[in-house]
Amino acid sequence: MDISVRRRSRVQIVHLRGQLRMGDAVDSLRQTLEEALNSGDNRIVVDLAGCPMIDSSGIGLLVKILASSKRLGGNIKLVQPCDFVLKTLRLVGVLNLFEVVDGEDAAVSSFS
């Protein structure tokens, strides 16, 4: 999985391309998100448009980082998850924990 990060209006935007599953993918994303939080960036957008599947390890990571960001007064928002990712998040009951947004612009604006 490829991860690219950029900053926009004090929001960290993390683009994922590939499956978010146990192993290097989850480890790399964990490192990326933890570095963001440790740097004081607690407003994070995760763009899932290029992510066809997320396993329970990936879900656990997102849930954990969501809790961490909220403790710091921030949030994590999910952008454009595909139908199967939405279904997976819904199946395990965590979809409603997240704010899901249609596009990056709307996600960034929602933090204002």
Place this chain on the structure above:
Amino acid sequence: MPVEFSAMSQNDGFRQLLHFSIPAESEAVGPVADAISETLSKRGVPEQKLLEISLAVQEALVNAVVHGCKGDRSKNVTCDVQCDEESRIVIVVRDPGPGFSAESISDPKKDENLHADHGRGVYLIRQLMDEVQFERNGSEIRMWKF
């Protein structure tokens, strides 16, 4: 990555398509799930079913590696994929561990578990596959997709 493929064999109307034996490490899991998905795709399994099977296999293999083998790379996890004439698929994942009680797993959708960072794998498998059975004290999982 040491992966073994076996020739096809028959058992109770199900013909073996694939056999894998992988070391118990997380990086060995994804390629197996991908190979299974690719093989089933070539056999005409629809996209939605492929995704569900791929994710269930991913979860089963991760459980075998992490819990069955405690991530000990000297141990092996096996995965067999079979199908019958009606294109029903059964996938069996085995690990050499002592097993566990599938019934004792907490419901990840309960309020007290929703924010946990683990504990969703078996639940997901049961939601994604049509039938799931645990054998050999939980060290073997059989997953059917009809």
